[in-house]
Amino acid sequence: MVVATIVQAVNMGLRQELARDKNVVVLGEDVGLNGGVFRATDGLQKEFGPDRVIDTPLAELGIVGCSIGMAVNGLKPIAEIQFSGFVYAAFDQLLSHAARIRMRSRGRYTCPMVLRTPYGGGIRALELHCESGEALFSHISGLKMVVPSNPYDTKGLLAAAIREPDPVIFYEPMRIYRAIKQDIPEEEYFVPLGKANIAQAGDDLTLISWGSMLKTCQDAVEKLGNKYSVELVDLRTINPYDEETVISSVKKTGRCVIVHEAMKTCGFGAELIASINEKALLSLEAPVVRVTAPDVPFPLAKLENYFLPDVDKVLKGIEKVMGF
Amino acid sequence: MPKKVLKEFKVEYLQILDESGNCDEALMPKLSNDDIRKLYEMLVLVRVFDQKAFNMQRQGRLGTYIQFKGQEACQIGSAFALQDEDFVFPMYRNSALLIARKHPIVQVLQYWNGDERGLRSPDNVNNFPIAIPVGTQATHAVGAAWAAKLQGKKQVAATYFGDGATSKGDFHEAMNFAGVFNTPVVFICENNQFAISVPRKRQTKSDTIAQKAIAYGFEGLQVDGMDVFAVYKATLLAVEKARAGNGPTLIECFTYRMCDHSTSDDASRYRPKEEFEEWMKKDSIERLEKYMRKKELLDDAYKQKVVEQSQQIIEKAVTEFEKMPQPDPKDIFKYVYAEMTNRQKEEMQELFGN
Numbered sequence: 001m002v003v004a005t006i007v008q009a010v011n012m013g014l015r016q017e018l019a020r021d022k023n024v025v026v027l028g029e030d031v032g033l034n035g036g037v038f039r040a041t042d043g044l045q046k047e048f049g050p051d052r053v054i055d056t057p058l059a060e061l062g063i064v065g066c067s068i069g070m071a072v073n074g075l076k077p078i079a080e081i082q083f084s085g086f087v088y089a090a091f092d093q094l095l096s097h098a099a100r101i102r103m104r105s106r107g108r109y110t111c112p113m114v115l116r117t118p119y120g121g122g123i124r125a126l127e128l129h130c131e132s133g134e135a136l137f138s139h140i141s142g143l144k145m146v147v148p149s150n151p152y153d154t155k156g157l158l159a160a161a162i163r164e165p166d167p168v169i170f171y172e173p174m175r176i177y178r179a180i181k182q183d184i185p186e187e188e189y190f191v192p193l194g195k196a197n198i199a200q201a202g203d204d205l206t207l208i209s210w211g212s213m214l215k216t217c218q219d220a221v222e223k224l225g226n227k228y229s230v231e232l233v234d235l236r237t238i239n240p241y242d243e244e245t246v247i248s249s250v251k252k253t254g255r256c257v258i259v260h261e262a263m264k265t266c267g268f269g270a271e272l273i274a275s276i277n278e279k280a281l282l283s284l285e286a287p288v289v290r291v292t293a294p295d296v297p298f299p300l301a302k303l304e305n306y307f308l309p310d311v312d313k314v315l316k317g318i319e320k321v322m323g324f
Numbered sequence: 325m326p327k328k329v330l331k332e333f334k335v336e337y338l339q340i341l342d343e344s345g346n347c348d349e350a351l352m353p354k355l356s357n358d359d360i361r362k363l364y365e366m367l368v369l370v371r372v373f374d375q376k377a378f379n380m381q382r383q384g385r386l387g388t389y390i391q392f393k394g395q396e397a398c399q400i401g402s403a404f405a406l407q408d409e410d411f412v413f414p415m416y417r418n419s420a421l422l423i424a425r426k427h428p429i430v431q432v433l434q435y436w437n438g439d440e441r442g443l444r445s446p447d448n449v450n451n452f453p454i455a456i457p458v459g460t461q462a463t464h465a466v467g468a469a470w471a472a473k474l475q476g477k478k479q480v481a482a483t484y485f486g487d488g489a490t491s492k493g494d495f496h497e498a499m500n501f502a503g504v505f506n507t508p509v510v511f512i513c514e515n516n517q518f519a520i521s522v523p524r525k526r527q528t529k530s531d532t533i534a535q536k537a538i539a540y541g542f543e544g545l546q547v548d549g550m551d552v553f554a555v556y557k558a559t560l561l562a563v564e565k566a567r568a569g570n571g572p573t574l575i576e577c578f579t580y581r582m583c584d585h586s587t588s589d590d591a592s593r594y595r596p597k598e599e600f601e602e603w604m605k606k607d608s609i610e611r612l613e614k615y616m617r618k619k620e621l622l623d624d625a626y627k628q629k630v631v632e633q634s635q636q637i638i639e640k641a642v643t644e645f646e647k648m649p650q651p652d653p654k655d656i657f658k659y660v661y662a663e664m665t666n667r668q669k670e671e672m673q674e675l676f677g678n
Contacts, residue, residue, distance in 0.1 A: 066463050068463070069465060069466060096457050104443050142660050
């Protein structure tokens, strides 16, 4: 076991996979000599060489488009996009190509690539460095969308994502990159895609979240003390998400609050509520409440705290559902 | 301080066979008489196919179809320089290329009739499914070529696109990555002078598309795109160069779209009649016939035989195509992920029952 932060867990996961399979390559802006702007790839180029850990031109479309070609021809590219707000230059490549290669070639070609990118706000970053676009990527059949919330899951999910036969968007919670330290195994282990984690069992209310908001939810639950028995569900994979765990938890508790950092309209919470309506409506004791960002573009640093869900907003959501 | 000239550039143009069938023997690539006949027969075959597919669309026997008349030599000449294990990343106007690259004609017809089974490349040749968005396939070719290089495979990737695609960022980023990483890739631009209705001069102020390669640090040249020998030779040199580890090449095939953009288009709305008639005189098949006649490689009887043989091949494929059973509707779920998601399983059940 070794004590690691999320960003260190990313580094460990990448190192493990680069060492295991010579077809794994890491590519992106500043990932080589500089070790990535968050140091997620620190030391990897020195260890595996510039042909395996590749500094590319500053061009997101090129990074993703070339990764697709690499994946088609036998490599396992792990592309880093420096901030998730810059992925959109490559959105066409992901939507029109990466997601459809298996289908369009009827299985003759596949696109086993991973796109890693830090997402989310709360660190007073510049414009377009803070967005949460998990719902956008989850609306594309053919992609998988993963968001870890702690170091253990980060390494295990990353290893699983790299072994996936299909393209995976791997969202890294930038805000808590270094906020949580956890003992994690140095040896290989996997956290399977498509499986949620019950971070805490409870009977009164199901609290669903993922990524950096998981910590906010944990802080809220801690503040509640023994007032309610909360079941905290960490979704971990957004698409395909673990509907079974969500539904069985909601059936058990009868109450649900969903917390995400993305804006409310067409956020992934809407999808979860639709599923709950389809499969657990008659178990509900209260309407499901969403604690999300409002429907505005991510504001600049001075006002970001008004935009982001926080402990108080989560507690307010919980009280609303419990007091119904 | 006097100004200095840091760099000077030139752009070469290659023509071997002119429109009168005169051949510059000094420039002629090594091709046996059999090779020349093969090229001729393939050019005729794909032209017969193109006309047949167009007719079938008009008769309601085929969906929207993208013709390539005028561009046969670009596709047949370049395909002749590639090996089966090389990759091609085609665009939608590349049915001739696919046929030359062993893609069964039945499947080409299936694709243009909205049947996904048509897209699956045969296992013995690396043809990527055609790209419908413009120019987006160029970076895939660079990536595939890069993978070949990193894995020590002697494989080359060729990508095909039109003059319109060179206006897109995809083209720029692909060319730039190819240059920086010296990947074994050949960019083949079929400059047919039009992007639907917008003429070439509205895509770029550059005098040639070939010269764009210079900015990315590698060679670009323009060839007569209706001269199958010039296209073949330029591609062969580019492929050999790439295979030897000497990086990418941009080949601008200067040609003309002798047809509408698609079966939904009417080129007479924007194509000057005189210009069209001038280009018709440059046709790749007619000039090759003139050359072959002079070399005694073609007479009327052979010419007739090649047309009839082509018609037979196409008719046989059409018959087979029209007898194909409908695709299994469940197939829409089959190839999205390696394993279907639980949600997909529910949806399939809802749509089709057990």
